[in-house]
Amino acid sequence: xxxxRAYRLEPGEPLPExxxxxxxxxxxxxxxxxxxxxxxxxxxxxHEARKDMKxxxxxxxxxxxxxxxxxxxxxxxxxxxxxxxxxGARDADVMLATLDALELxxxxxxxxRRRIQDGHSEQRSGGREAAARGAxxxxxxxxxxxxxxxxxxxxxxxxxxxxxxxxxxxRREFRAARxxxxxxxxxxxxxxxxxxxxxxxxxxxxxxxxxxAFAGEAHDLSDRLGDxxxxxMLAGWAAEHVxxxxxxxxxxxxxxxxxxxxxxxxxxRLYAEKPSAYVRRIETLWDAGRARVRAP
Numbered sequence: 093x094x095x096x097r098a099y100r101l102e103p104g105e106p107l108p109e110x111x112x113x114x115x116x117x118x119x120x121x122x123x124x125x126x127x128x129x130x131x132x133x134x135x136x137x138x139h140e141a142r143k144d145m146k147x148x149x150x151x152x153x154x155x156x157x158x159x160x161x162x163x164x165x166x167x168x169x170x171x172x173x174x175x176x177x178x179x180g181a182r183d184a185d186v187m188l189a190t191l192d193a194l195e196l197x198x199x200x201x202x203x204x205r206r207r208i209q210d211g212h213s214e215q216r217s218g219g220r221e222a223a224a225r226g227a228x229x230x231x232x233x234x235x236x237x238x239x240x241x242x243x244x245x246x247x248x249x250x251x252x253x254x255x256x257x258x259x260x261x262x263r264r265e266f267r268a269a270r271x272x273x274x275x276x277x278x279x280x281x282x283x284x285x286x287x288x289x290x291x292x293x294x295x296x297x298x299x300x301x302x303x304x305a306f307a308g309e310a311h312d313l314s315d316r317l318g319d320x321x322x323x324x325m326l327a328g329w330a331a332e333h334v335x336x337x338x339x340x341x342x343x344x345x346x347x348x349x350x351x352x353x354x355x356x357x358x359x360x361r362l363y364a365e366k367p368s369a370y371v372r373r374i375e376t377l378w379d380a381g382r383a384r385v386r387a388p
Contacts, residue, residue, distance in 0.1 A: 095113055095116065095117070096113065096117065097116075097117030097118070097120060097121055098114075098117065099114060099117070099118065099147055099290075099293055099294065100114075100293060100294055100295075100296050100297060101114070101294055101295065101296075101297050102297060103297045103381065103382075103385045104382070104385040104386065105297075106246050107243070107245065107246045107247070107250055107251075108243035108244060108245075108246060108250075111151065111155050111158075111241075111243055112238050112239070112241065112243060114151055114294070115148060115151060115235075115238050115241075116235060116238060118144040118147050118148045118151070119144070119148070119231050119232075119234060119235045120235075121140070121144055122140070122141040122144035122145065122174075122227070122231055123228050123231055123232065125137040125138075125140045125141045125144075126138075126141050126224040126225075126227055126228050127224075127228065134220055134221075135185045137224070138178050138185070138220065138223075138224070139185070141178060141224075141227065142175050142178055142179075145171045145172070145174055145175035145178075146175070146286060146290070147290055148167075148171045149168055149171050149172065149287075150258075150286070150287045150290035150291060150294075151290070151294065152164055152167055152168050152171070153168075153254050153257070153258050153287055153291075154251055154254045154255060154258070154291050154294060155243070155250060155251065155254055156253060156254040156257065157249075157250065157251070157252065157253030157254055158242070158243060158244070158245055158250040158251070158254075159241060159242060159243070160242055163241055163242060167234060167237070167241075170230060170233075170234045171234065173230055174227045174230040174231055174234075175227075177223045177224075177226040177227040177230070178223050178224070178227055180219065180223065184208055184209070186322055186325075187208050187322075187325065187326050187329060188205060188208055188209070189322075190319075190322040190323060190325075190326045191204055191205060191208070191326060193319075193347075194323075194326075194340070194343045194344070194347070195343075196339060196340060196343060197339060200337060200339060200340065203334070204330060204334060204340070207330075207333055207334055208329070248375045248378045248379065251295075252371050252375065255291060255370075255371050255374060256367045256368065256370070256371045258284065258287050258288065258291060259288065259363075259367045259370050259371070260367040261284050262281070262284030262285060262287070262288050262363060263363040263367065265277070265280050265281035265283075265284045266281055266284075266359045266363045268280070268281070269281040269356075269359075270356055270359070273352070275321070275324045278317060278320060278321065278324075278352070278355075279317075279321050281317065281359075282314065282317035282318060282320075282321060285310060285313050285314045285317060285359075285362075286314045288310045288362065289307055289310035289311050289313075289314050292306045292307035292310055293307045295374060295378065297381055298374060298377035298378040298380075298381045299377040299380070299381055302377065303377070306362075309358060309361065309362055310362060312358060313355055313358040313359060313362060316351045316352075316354050316355040316358070317351075317355050319347070319351055320347075320348050320351040320352055320355065323344045323347050323348050323351075324344070324348065326344065327340060327341065327344040
C-alpha cells in the first residue's frame with residue numbers, strides 16, 4: 093500500500109516524517125490531476141491543483157521555524173510560481189461560476205458569459221494544457237528536494253513559530269479588513285484565513301473534535317471571503333469590458349454586503365484570542381494527544 097496522502101499529521105507520527113509525507117502527497121495529487129490521471133475534468137483538475145499549491149504553502153508556513161528562512165523562501169516561491177502557471181486558466185472558470193450565482197436577466201447574463209468566454213478562449217483551450225505542463229515540471233523538481241529539507245525536531249516547538257506568526261498576521265488583517273472594507277484588505281485577510289483553516293486541518297490529531305470544529309469554522313469563513321472576492325472581480329472585469337450595468341452592480345453589492353457581514357461575525361470568534369494564548373492552547377492539546385497515543 094502506498095504512502096498516505098492525507099493532509100493531516102497522524103497521531104504518534106514523527107513530525108519530520110509527517111511534514112515530508114504531506115508535502116509529497118500534495119505534490120503527487122497535483123501532478124496526477126494535471127496529467128489527467130483522475131476523473132476530474134480539465135477545469136476541475138486545475139482547481140484541485142491550485143488548492144494543493146495553497147495547502148503546500150500553508151504547510152511551509154506551519155513548519156517555517158524548522159525549515160529556516162532560506163528553505164522556506166525557496167519552496168514558497170516554487171509553489172507560488174506553480175500556482176501562477178495555472179492562474180489564467182482558472183480565472184475564466186471562476187467568473188463563469190460566479191456569474192451563474194447572480195441570476196441576472198437572461199439578456200445581460202448571456203452577453204457577459206459570451207464576453208468572458210471570448211476573452212479567455214486561449215486559456216480555456218491549448219493554454220490550459222501548456223500551463224499544466226509548466227506546473228508539473230516545477231512540482232517534480234520540488235519533490236526531489238524534499239529529502240533535503242532540514243526537518244529534525246519531533247516536538248511542537250518545530251511548529252509553534254509558524255503557527256503563531258500566521259495567527260498573528262490573520263488577526264491583524266481581520267482588523268484591517270473590518271476597518272477599511274476594501275477589496276484588497278479583504279483579499280489579504282482571506283489568504284490568512286485559508287492558512288488558518290489548513291493549519292487546523294493539519295493539527296486535527298491534537299484533539300479531533302475540537303480541531304475539526306475549528307477547521308470547519310475557518311473553512312466557512314474562507315468560503316465567504318472567497319465568494320466576496322469573486323463577486324468583486326467579476327464586477328471589475330465587467331465594468332472594464334462591458335461598461336456600467338446597474339443590475340449587475342446592484343446584485344453584486346447585495347451579495348457582498350451579506351457575505352461580509354457573515355464573515356466579520358465569524359472572524360470575531362476565530363480571532364478572539366491573543367496569538368500567544370492561541371498557540372499555548374493548541375500546544376496543550378498537542379501534548380495531551382501525543383501523551384495519549386504513547387501511553388501503554
